Amino acid sequence: MVALITGGARGIGKAIALRLAKDGFDIAVNDLNEAAFEGSDVLEACENFGVKVGKFYANVANSSECEALVKAVAATFGGLDVLVNNAGITRDGLMARMSDEQYDSVIAVNQKSVFNLTKFAGNLMGRAKKGRIINVSSVAGLYGNPGQMNYSASKAAIIGMTKTAAKELGRRGITVNAIAPGFISTPMTDKLTEEQKASMLSQIAMRRYGTPEEVASVVSFLASADASYVTGQVVEISGGLSM
Ligand code: NAP
DSSP: OOEEETTTSSSHHHHHHHHHHHTTTEEEEEEHHHHHTOOHHHHHHHHHOOEEEEEEETTOOOOHHHHHHHHHHHHHHHHOEEEOOOOOOOOOOOOOOOHHHHHHIIIIIIIHHHOOOOOOHHHHHHHOOOOOEEEOHHHHHHOOOOBBBBHHHEEEEHHHHHHHHHHHGGGEEEEEEEEEOOOOOOOHHHHHHHHHHHHHHHTOOTSSOBBBHHHHHHHHHHGGGGTTTOOEEEEEEEESSSO
């Protein structure tokens, strides 16, 4: 069984790669370029679980690079069973001052990537009559977040795309689900101001941030045989941010 994780060199993607390696999946880690893997031990750490690993470069915003990525993973491992659309970026700013470039770049990387990869991986999985696709959305897509018009738009879109793909691909034995993490400690959230972090913490029922490993354990379930009849769903992993 083979899992492809985009944006897997660090942060939540790395934790997902490690957890799925622990679960016994061969692991294909994609990231933007070699520089993204600098200082990352994700491949060695996955190999320690005795599985096969591969490193792939593709800009997930680019359709032809995504097509080549899916083909390369299938050629290397002999198939693809699980796709985790995890790669994502932020370019925060209040709407009034947000540039077109800020808006468009986030939509391209976070949202278009899910179309690109679900399309090509879905075709491949459809031929095998099985597969799991797990999309990383965010609580920002469910509830909105000031300063994140671009990001929340992309993450809300992912939820609609997840449900659409689940309906299109279900008859071929493929499940498609989304996860919506809350505030998870990673390099992405390290960029938030102390004020933003304090405000977020006060709204979390559990009064702590989540860890990448706590996100990865939900992905592990959705990728497992135990989740064989779960599709088109959004699982919030936020410590009770909004109830
Ligand atoms: P991160 O630490 O910034 O990791 C994101 C990874 O995606 C990086 O390795 C990054 O590469 C890669 N990436 C960026 N643009 C790419 C592209 N065009 N093509 C391929 N790879 C690309 O972020 P994270 O916090 O782990 O977040 C992972 C996912 O979880 C994202 O989708 C994010 O929106 C979502 N999420 C995070 C949180 C949180 O609290 N951290 C909460 C909710 C949802 P570079 O290193 O080269 O930039």
